[in-house]
Amino acid sequence: MAEQGSVDLNLVASTVNGSGSQSANLVLTRAVFAMGIPVAPKNLFPSNIEGLPTWFYLRANSAGYRAGRRRADLLVALDRATFQADIARLEPGGVLVFEEAFGAPPVEEGRPPLHLYPVPFGRLAKESVPDPDLRKYLTNMIYVGVVAEILGIPDTALEEALTHQFRTKPKALAANREALALGRDYFRANLTKIDSLRLRPLDRTSGQLLLEGNQTAALGAIMGGCTVLAWYPITPSSSLAEHLIGLADRYRIDPESGERRIATIQAEDELAAAGMVLGAGWAGARAMTTTSGPGISLMAEFVGLGYYAEIPAVFVDIQRVGPSTGLPTRTMQGDVSFAYTLSHGDTRHPVLLPGTVLECYEFLQQAFDLAEQLQTPVFVLSDLDLGMNLWMTDPLPYPEQGFERGKVLHKAELDQMQRFERYRDVDGDGVPWRTLPGTEHPLAAYFTRGSGHDEAARYTESEETYTRVMDRLARKLETGRDRLPAPVVDGESAEVGILAYGSSHHAVVEARDILKAKGTATEYLRLRALPAAPEVADFVARHSRVYVVDQNRDGQMHQILQVELGPQLAGRLRSVRHYDGLPLFAADLVEAIQREEGTAAAASRPASVAGMAR
Amino acid sequence: MAAVTAKTNPLGLSRDDYKGLATTLCAGCGHNSITNHIVKALYDHGVDPYRLAKMSGIGCSSKATAYFVERAHAFNAVHGRMPAVTTGAAVANRELLFLGISGDGDTASIGLGQFCHLLRRNVDCTYIVENNGVYGLTKGQFSATADPGSVQRKGTVNQLETIDIAGLAVQLGASFVARSFSGDGQQLVPLLRAALSHRGTAVLDVISPCVAFNDHEGSTKSYHYVKEHELVLHGLDFIPQQTEVAVDYAEGTSTDVELHDGSHLRLRKLGREHDPQDRLSALRVIDEGRQSAEVVTGLLYVNPAAPDLCTMENLPQSPLRDLGEAELRLTPDQFAALLREWQ
Ligand SMILES: Cc1ncc(C[n+]2csc(CCOP(=O)(O)OP(=O)(O)O)c2C)c(N)n1
Ligand code: SF4
Ligand SMILES: [Mg+2]
Numbered sequence: 016m017a018e019q020g021s022v023d024l025n026l027v028a029s030t031v032n033g034s035g036s037q038s039a040n041l042v043l044t045r046a047v048f049a050m051g052i053p054v055a056p057k058n059l060f061p062s063n064i065e066g067l068p069t070w071f072y073l074r075a076n077s078a079g080y081r082a083g084r085r086r087a088d089l090l091v092a093l094d095r096a097t098f099q100a101d102i103a104r105l106e107p108g109g110v111l112v113f114e115e116a117f118g119a120p121p122v123e124e125g126r127p128p129l130h131l132y133p134v135p136f137g138r139l140a141k142e143s144v145p146d147p148d149l150r151k152y153l154t155n156m157i158y159v160g161v162v163a164e165i166l167g168i169p170d171t172a173l174e175e176a177l178t179h180q181f182r183t184k185p186k187a188l189a190a191n192r193e194a195l196a197l198g199r200d201y202f203r204a205n206l207t208k209i210d211s212l213r214l215r216p217l218d219r220t221s222g223q224l225l226l227e228g229n230q231t232a233a234l235g236a237i238m239g240g241c242t243v244l245a246w247y248p249i250t251p252s253s254s255l256a257e258h259l260i261g262l263a264d265r266y267r268i269d270p271e272s273g274e275r276r277i278a279t280i281q282a283e284d285e286l287a288a289a290g291m292v293l294g295a296g297w298a299g300a301r302a303m304t305t306t307s308g309p310g311i312s313l314m315a316e317f318v319g320l321g322y323y324a325e326i327p328a329v330f331v332d333i334q335r336v337g338p339s340t341g342l343p344t345r346t347m348q349g350d351v352s353f354a355y356t357l358s359h360g361d362t363r364h365p366v367l368l369p370g371t372v373l374e375c376y377e378f379l380q381q382a383f384d385l386a387e388q389l390q391t392p393v394f395v396l397s398d399l400d401l402g403m404n405l406w407m408t409d410p411l412p413y414p415e416q417g418f419e420r421g422k423v424l425h426k427a428e429l430d431q432m433q434r435f436e437r438y439r440d441v442d443g444d445g446v447p448w449r450t451l452p453g454t455e456h457p458l459a460a461y462f463t464r465g466s467g468h469d470e471a472a473r474y475t476e477s478e479e480t481y482t483r484v485m486d487r488l489a490r491k492l493e494t495g496r497d498r499l500p501a502p503v504v505d506g507e508s509a510e511v512g513i514l515a516y517g518s519s520h521h522a523v524v525e526a527r528d529i530l531k532a533k534g535t536a537t538e539y540l541r542l543r544a545l546p547a548a549p550e551v552a553d554f555v556a557r558h559s560r561v562y563v564v565d566q567n568r569d570g571q572m573h574q575i576l577q578v579e580l581g582p583q584l585a586g587r588l589r590s591v592r593h594y595d596g597l598p599l600f601a602a603d604l605v606e607a608i609q610r611e612e613g614t615a616a617a618a619s620r621p622a623s624v625a626g627m628a629r
Numbered sequence: 630m631a632a633v634t635a636k637t638n639p640l641g642l643s644r645d646d647y648k649g650l651a652t653t654l655c656a657g658c659g660h661n662s663i664t665n666h667i668v669k670a671l672y673d674h675g676v677d678p679y680r681l682a683k684m685s686g687i688g689c690s691s692k693a694t695a696y697f698v699e700r701a702h703a704f705n706a707v708h709g710r711m712p713a714v715t716t717g718a719a720v721a722n723r724e725l726l727f728l729g730i731s732g733d734g735d736t737a738s739i740g741l742g743q744f745c746h747l748l749r750r751n752v753d754c755t756y757i758v759e760n761n762g763v764y765g766l767t768k769g770q771f772s773a774t775a776d777p778g779s780v781q782r783k784g785t786v787n788q789l790e791t792i793d794i795a796g797l798a799v800q801l802g803a804s805f806v807a808r809s810f811s812g813d814g815q816q817l818v819p820l821l822r823a824a825l826s827h828r829g830t831a832v833l834d835v836i837s838p839c840v841a842f843n844d845h846e847g848s849t850k851s852y853h854y855v856k857e858h859e860l861v862l863h864g865l866d867f868i869p870q871q872t873e874v875a876v877d878y879a880e881g882t883s884t885d886v887e888l889h890d891g892s893h894l895r896l897r898k899l900g901r902e903h904d905p906q907d908r909l910s911a912l913r914v915i916d917e918g919r920q921s922a923e924v925v926t927g928l929l930y931v932n933p934a935a936p937d938l939c940t941m942e943n944l945p946q947s948p949l950r951d952l953g954e955a956e957l958r959l960t961p962d963q964f965a966a967l968l969r970e971w972q
Contacts, residue, residue, distance in 0.1 A: 224971055234967075240957045242949040243720055245713075266959050274945040276956055278720035282713070283746040290706065290713025290743070297704055297714070298682075299950030300721035316707050413964050417954050451950065452702035452718070453725055455679040462695060464705040474695075 020215055022052060022077040024166075027087035028158065029094045029101045033065030035152030036093075038180055038191070040071040043159045044405065045176030046168050048225060051217040053079040055521075057404045057598060062250070062343040068097045077217055078528075081406055082521040085600045088212060089165070091158050092117065093136060105129060110210045112161055130210035132202070134161055139197055144190075153194035160198025166214045224408050228375040228401035229333065231411060233258035235379025236303060237266060240418050241329075243302035244279045245291035250343055251399035252305045252333035259305075285310035289317035289330070296321070296328040297463060299423070299451040301383045303329035308337045308350055311357065318392050319358025320465040322488070325438070325447070327386035327393075327421065330354075331379070334398040336596045345596030346399035348517055348566040352575060354394045355545055361485060365495050366394040366545040370520035372406045374543070378500065380414060387421035389495045390449060398566070400598040401518040422448040429456040437461040438484065439470040445491030492546060499544035502551060506538040511612065512558035514551070514588075516542040516572060518598065519564045525601035526608070533605075535612060542572070547579050555584045562608055568594040639675040647672045649696040654689055659811035659837030659852075660759045664696045666814045667728070667757075670821035671698060674869075682718060682725045686711040686740060688732035689766045690759035690837070709740025712747035712756075716938065719752050722948035723939040726825065727754035733774040734764045737792045741773075744794075748803040751829040753937040755821070758794050758832070759811070761839035762850035769842030780847030794834040795929055796915040799908060804935035805831035806911065808926045810855050811838065816926060819867035819894060823928065826870075828889040829937045836924060855924050862905075862914065862927030864897035889933045896928065905931050 026043075030036035037058075044056045055074040061067035072083050086106045092098050092113040102120050105111060108127035111120070115133035122128055136154050144150040163173055173195060181188035232255050236244070244263075246256040260279050267276040278295075282288035288304040295302035306314070311332050321328050336342035337349045355366050365385055367378040378395055386393040422442075429435060429450070435458040438447050447470075450459040461472040469480045506527065515523045520541055527537050540554045540561075555561050555576075563573040570590035577585040591607045593599045637643050647668045652661050671681070681701035685691035687708035694703045706714040711729050719727060736744050736758045747756065762775040771779075774794060775787040798806045805827045809817045817835065824831030836855050838844045844851045849858075870891045885893045886905060896905070903914050911930035918925035959967065 224968065226971060230971075238958050238964075240952070240954065242952060242957065243717060245717060266963060267957070269945070272945070273943060275943045276945065276949065276952055278939075278942050278944060278949065280716065280720070280750075280942075283742055286710065287713040287716075287743055287746065290710045291717030291720075293706075294704070294714035294717025294719075295721040295950075296717075298718040298721035298725070299948070300717075301950075302717060302721070317710065320707055410968055413961050414958070450702075451722075452682045453680060453722055453948070454702075457700055459679070460700050460702045462703045462705065465707060466705070 020077065020217070022075055022214060022217070024075045024088050024212060024214065025084040025086065026073045026075070026089045026091070026162065027101070027104055028071040028073075028091040029097055030069055030071070030155060031094050032061055032063050032067045032069040034155060036069060036071065036155045038152075039155035039159050040073070042156070042173070042176045042180050042191070042195070043162060044073055044225070045179055046163065046172040047073070047075045047214060048220050048407070049172040049175040050168065050214060051220050052077065052214060053219050053407055054225070055081045055083055055407070057083045057400070059597070060344050068094045075214060077219060079219060079407070080521065080525040080601070082525050082601050083598050085602065089162070091162060093155070093158060102129075110165065110212055112158065112165070132161065132165065132206055134198070134201060139201060140194075143193070143197055149190065153190060156191045156194035157198035160195040160200070161202050163195070164199045164202040165208060165210070166212060168214060169216070220407065222410065224410055225405045226372050226408055227254070227403060227405055228369070228372045228397050229255035229403060230258045231372045231376035231408075232331065232379045232395070232397065232402070233262055234411065235376040237262045238414050239380035239383040240301045241303050241383065242277050242300045243292065243295035244277065245282045245288040245295075245302070245304050247282050247285045247288050247306065247310060249307045249310055251335055251403045252307045252310075252331065254403060255305045255331060255333060285313040286317065289314035292328045292330070293317055293321050293326050296326045296386070297452070301329075301387070303331060303383075305331040305333065307333050307335045309340065311350055311354060315358045318364070319360060319362050321392040322358065322362045322364065323465050324463050325390040325449070326463075327390055329379075329382045329386050329393055329395065331395045331397065333402040334396060342596045344399070346518070346566070346598055347594060347596060348396070348398055348519070348571070350396060351567070352571040354396060355575065363489075363492055363546070364392050364394050365389065365492065365499055366396055367500060368396055368516040368543050368545070369401065370517055370541055370543065372401065372408045373411060375401065376411045381500065384419040385495065385498060388419055388498065389446060389491060390421060391491070396517065398518050422446060424448050424450050424454075424459070426454055426456045426459075429454070429458050432458060435459065436470045437472040438468065440487050444494040445487050446494060496546050496548065499548065502543055502548050502554070503541040504538065504550065504554060506536070508536040508538040509557060510559050511535060511537045512554060512561035513537050513539045513564065513608070514542060514554070514561050514576070515539070515564035517566070519566060522599040522601045522604050523564060526604040529601060529605045530608060533609070535608070545575065547576060551576065552580055552584060555580055555587050558587060560589055561587050562589050562591045562611070564591045564593075564599070564604065566593050566599055568592060638672050640677060642672070642678070644668065644672045646678065646700070647698050649699045652693075652696045654692065655841050657840040658689065659761060659839070660690050660693050661696075662811040662814075663757065663759055663817070663835055663837055664693050666817045667821060668697050669814065670818045670825070673818065674822050674825050676726060676825065680724065680726050682727050684711050684715045684718070684727055684729040684754070686731050686735035687766070688735045688764070690730055690732035691735060693730050693759065709735050709738070710743055711735070712740065712743035712752070715754050716747065716750060716752050719754065720939060720942065720944060721950050723753070723944060723946065724948055729754050729756045731756065731758050732765070733758060733760040733762060733772040733794070737773040737794055741792070745801055748798055748801045748830050748832070750938040751804050751935055753828055753830070753939065755824040755831045755833065758834050759837040760794065760834055760850070761837050761843050762848065763839050763843040765839045765842060769839070776849040779849040780845075782842055782845055793915065793919065795832065796912065796919075798832045798834075799911045799915065799930050803832050803930070804829035804932045806930045807832070807928045808834045808836070808924075810836045810859060810924070810926055812852060812855070813926065816861065816865055819865040820928060822867040823888055823894040826888040826890045826892045827931065827933065829935050858922060858924045860901070860918060860923040860925045861899055862901060862903050862925060862929075863899055865928070866895040866897070868893040868895055886928070886931055887933060894928065905929060
């Protein structure tokens, strides 16, 4: 039987990009997961194919917290270039596994000594792997063997992880298994365990999956009936498109005819991708694009056309650090304000804010329904942290409902009608009826345009008509408000509220536990869509202070809510901002809230909490 | 099919059924003549208005989709971006017949990238560039198709090299490229019908004088200049699919090109040798015309066998947009198996 106990271990492996560290990191992750211990792995990688430093964070945590931790209990240092700086990432008295050739780091005055394990990784690899190309890759697997020995990861767990990782590459499996054993055997023969870190099996991962948000979003798109994908490669969104194409190759090919039930077009740029999606949505297909900040900037003109001409389309933005090219491989919630009102003139778009990989799957499906129901571009804002890291999740449920295809008139309905006007609000909900090109009926055709138009889609510059149409568009979004994913509220407290969205969720969950233990109870509202649901106003009204957590410099959600909630409630909102490109860590959030609450000890702010400001 | 009477086409529709709203373009604008030729071509060709999708960008030219076949859906996109919108719509519903209208600013400046990629993908559509060498709608600035030495109304001489839309299209491997003149319905109507019968992108670069801003002395896109300098490659007759292909010309004076849908375009020799299925010959006549300041018109290049995007993507014949849950979702068994694999 698995032994129950509390574990919270944070491992950081510092390696060189393109050196095959990815598979070693994954094997380690899966091995710990196979021990029944919840894991939260995160890659901090550079915008580079080979040669720059990359860090892997693996948190093994019995409470199941999915956020990362800033400081390492165990550091594996394989990159000479960052060796000195990496040591600063260690908790005092932490464990350091390092390439022996780097030399032992000097003892720091006034800090508990580190537990050192020098290992001649380079020499071991050279002696056992003659092929220099292969050697580079296998060196990383040696570290997994060493770490497994230090932490007491059983061979069964390692074997399970290895076979999973190399299930399609039997040759690589054998070589990696050997490399792993090399590390373990070296430790056994030459080193003695001097630290107290240890992982013991638990039973907290059964039935769980380890999935990336971009992978689950891709499955969501397939299950949501996407038939047109137009995209242009950009980190961190490419993997969503690539997963989608992979799934399409397996599940969207007619077994008899070989025909493909989806068009996946790699566009010439994001501008074209947006246009393709609008063309397809206009013609009646469920169409999407996936991109990141720079692409969203290019799509702005088309998105306004989609808004004004009322064309269903799904825009997925896997956010990375801006402005401009920014930090292309770091995470941020920097596009919230921009995406919400993307394009010139008055525009506003429904924005879905998944906070978990499960929601990436669910919201993608829902986005297609909403786009067709509301006849408008719908945004899904995920981020690099959610999209490209593995997250432990409950299994994804098979959809219970069919597609909601919105108000479309076909020939049979038109036969019963005297008149059809494309932009007439006949139901009073702001959502007109549409016809699709190809409908065989004299009433069906209309002229789609981004210029001023009346209810019958005729060109007009009439000021009355213009305002009437714009007012209806605003009303249409009000109709949409109820159909968007509702906020999730947890806890009870009349004093302090926390409001967060997207990937910040995981740090908030942990931060609330810490705050509670320190005497500050909080109620938590997780916003899952914009425009904000009415519950948000209720939530803010019943708290004296609500901390709005943003992963951006300007507190974008804080600003949006200040406006949407109005001056009476706005004063209760406090902005907490994190924007250094790293995922949000619970400790930073606790610190910021405590400081605001006046409960933190003065000057406790560690220097490394860069970018955490009010 | 309805009986063919004198006043209707094979679909039983009259020429009026192919008309649109009254034009709001300047009287005498070349674009209006092109509209009339389009109406004739669609009528003669028996195009089903319900299957037609009219696509355009932004410009005086792009407005023209409102002036024919009112009963067809139309999409007036943003400036220079009609190709992307058409591409998306074409994969969503390959049963539609796409007719796109653009301008020289729309195609050769802001939309040049999209135009090139449309050709690369060979999206099944007819793509008409109503080429007047200026930006009509923004009041007469030079466009990228203005010829070097051409004089603007206020006297400015264009010094920049021209982008030859037809030449570029042939270079890029387009599957159908023609050039014509808004004033030459004899030539334009059969070319339009051939374009409609072609599978893939059919580019028609149609010189279409702007009477407001570019029809003066010194302009190389004026009515007068084109009439003086036009070099017509062939006399053209369109022979629909069902028609007996009667040979009524002396041996060697005409050739037929068989189009994708089985119809033919008959080319009557008019002096200059040019085989439109020979790409090098197409590039040569275009370049020779450029050297000799002749406006070479006619069918420049066609490859009836080139696969279009939907064929290359292996899409089903029926529209993607009509597929439902059963065709698009994994079955519960497949889904469970995938999750097991992801475990
Ligand atoms: C993004 C953008 N930039 C500029 C414009 C202004 N604009 C409208 S039409 C046009 C040029 C049209 O020229 P052309 O395509 O040659 O059409 P013509 O009017 O000559 O038929 C321009 C620059 C616009 N609509 N959109
Ligand atoms: S401005 Fe020129 S292109 Fe525009 S409608 Fe008038 S004549 Fe035609
Ligand atoms: Mg023009």
